[in-house]
Amino acid sequence: MIVCILETKLEVVDIYVILQCMGLSYDGFTYLPASDTRGGIFVAWDTTRVLLTNFVNDSHCITGYVSPKEGTPWWLTVVYGPQGDKSKINFLNELSERRSLSPGPWLVIGDFNLILHATDKNIANLDRRMMGKLKSFVDNNALKELFLHVRRFTWSNERETPTLTKIDRAFVFMDWELEHPECLLQALSTEYSDHCSLHLTLHEPMHVRRRFHFEKFWVKMDGFLDVFKEAWKCDPNISYPFMRLDILLRNTARALATWGQKEIENIKLQIAIANIVIMRFDCAQENRLLTVEERWLRRTLKHLVLGLASLERTIARQRSRITWLQEGDANTQLFHLVAIGRRMKKYIPSLTMDGRIITDQKGKEEAFYTAYKDLLGKDEAREFTLDLERLGIEPLDLSEQDAVFMEEEIWAVVKDLPSDKAPRPDGFIGLFFQKAWEVIKGDLVAAIHKLFLGNGRDSVD
Known part of the structure; x- marks a missing residue:
C-alpha cells in the first residue's frame, strides 16, 4: 500500500506527521519539501507489504524504486506540475531525463497541471501549444495513459459555473502494463479539495470468463474431423431447431477445447x-x-x-x-x-440500479439482464394500425419475403463469411462452418428456416 499526497505546503515532514496523517501501519516515507508554503509532496508506504528505495527529488517530482513483497520491482514517479509555461516545459524535460536514468517498468502519476486532449476540459479555452508539449513527452517516452474510471475530470475551480479539467493522470511504460494487466484506476470524491483523489489497484479481479475461441490451426491438425463428428450429436428427442443447434454447438465447443488443450x-x-x-x-x-x-x-x-x-x-x-x-x-x-x-x-467496477450500488459480478450480470429484458419488452397485439391507403401510400408486394431460403443460398453466405474472425458470440469462426458444412448443414438450414418462417409454421426439412 502506497499513499501519495500532493500540495502538502510543508517544508519539513517527519515520522510524527506521517503517523498523525496516515496511522501506525505507514512506517516508511519520503518527501519533497514545499517552496514558501507552495507545493510539496510526501509518499508513505507500509513496509510489511512494499519497500521504496533509491529516492531522488527533482524540482517537481519524487522518484523511487518500488520493491513489492511479491512481484517484479518497478519505478514510481509522483509529480506535482508547476504553473508557468516555461516551468512546465522544464518540468517535462526533467521528467524525460529522469526516465532515461530509471530503466525498466515505470509508472508516473500525479497532478501534471496540463491537459492532453481537448476533451480534458469542459470549455473551449485551450492552450494547444502546451497540450502538444505533453503529447510529445508521452510519445517520446513510449508511455500509455491508464484509463480513468468513474469521472471525466479531476479538478474544478469551484465556481458557480465551474471550469473542469483532467490534469491528474497516470502514465505507464509498456513493461509496467504487462506486469500489471489487472490494474484499475478510479477517481474518488473531491472531499475538501478542488482535486479528486486517484485510487490505483494493481490486482483488481475482473472476473473475465474464458470464452471459447475456435482456433484456425485446428483444421490442419490430425484428428480434427473425427473429434468434431463425434461431438456433433444431440438427443434425437430434441426436435426444436434452435435448441438442437445450440446444444450441438455447445457440445462441439467443449469437445474441441478439450482436444485442443490436450494436443497443444x-x-x-x-x-x-x-x-x-x-x-x-x-x-x-x-x-x-x-x-x-x-x-x-x-x-x-x-x-x-x-x-x-x-x-x-x-x-x-x-x-x-x-x-x-x-x-x-x-x-x-x-x-x-x-x-x-x-x-x-x-x-465496469460498479452499477447503480434502483438507488442500489452493485459491485459483485453476479449482481452486475443480473442487473444487465433485467435492464435489457425490460428494454425489449414483450410482444403484444396492437390495438391500432395504420391505414396506408388513406395516407396515399401504396403497399409493396412482399410475398417474396416468405420464400424459403434454398440450401445453395445458405451455402453461398457461409462461403463468404470471414475465415479467421468470429461472426457470432459463440466463438465459432467462418472457417469452422466452411469445413464442417456437410455435417452441420441439416441442422443449420432447419434453424434458419424456422427463424424466417416463424414459430407458427412447421420448419422445412
Missing part, C-alpha cells in the same frame, strides 16, 4: 522448457562435442520453438483487432497488448 497444451511453457534444454546443449558444446543424439535433439527443439512461436503469433493475430498488419509487421508482444488492451477500459 501450454505453448509458452513448451517454449520455455525447450529453450532451457537448448541452452544446456549450448553450454555443453563449449566444452565438448555433442553426440549424434544430442545434435538431433537440439536441432529438433530449435524447429519446435520456431513452430510454436509461429503458432503463438497466429493465435494472437486471430484474436487481435488489428486486421491490416502484414505478416512482416507481426510482433507477438504487440498482438498480446492489443488483445488485452481494451479489457481495463471496458471493465
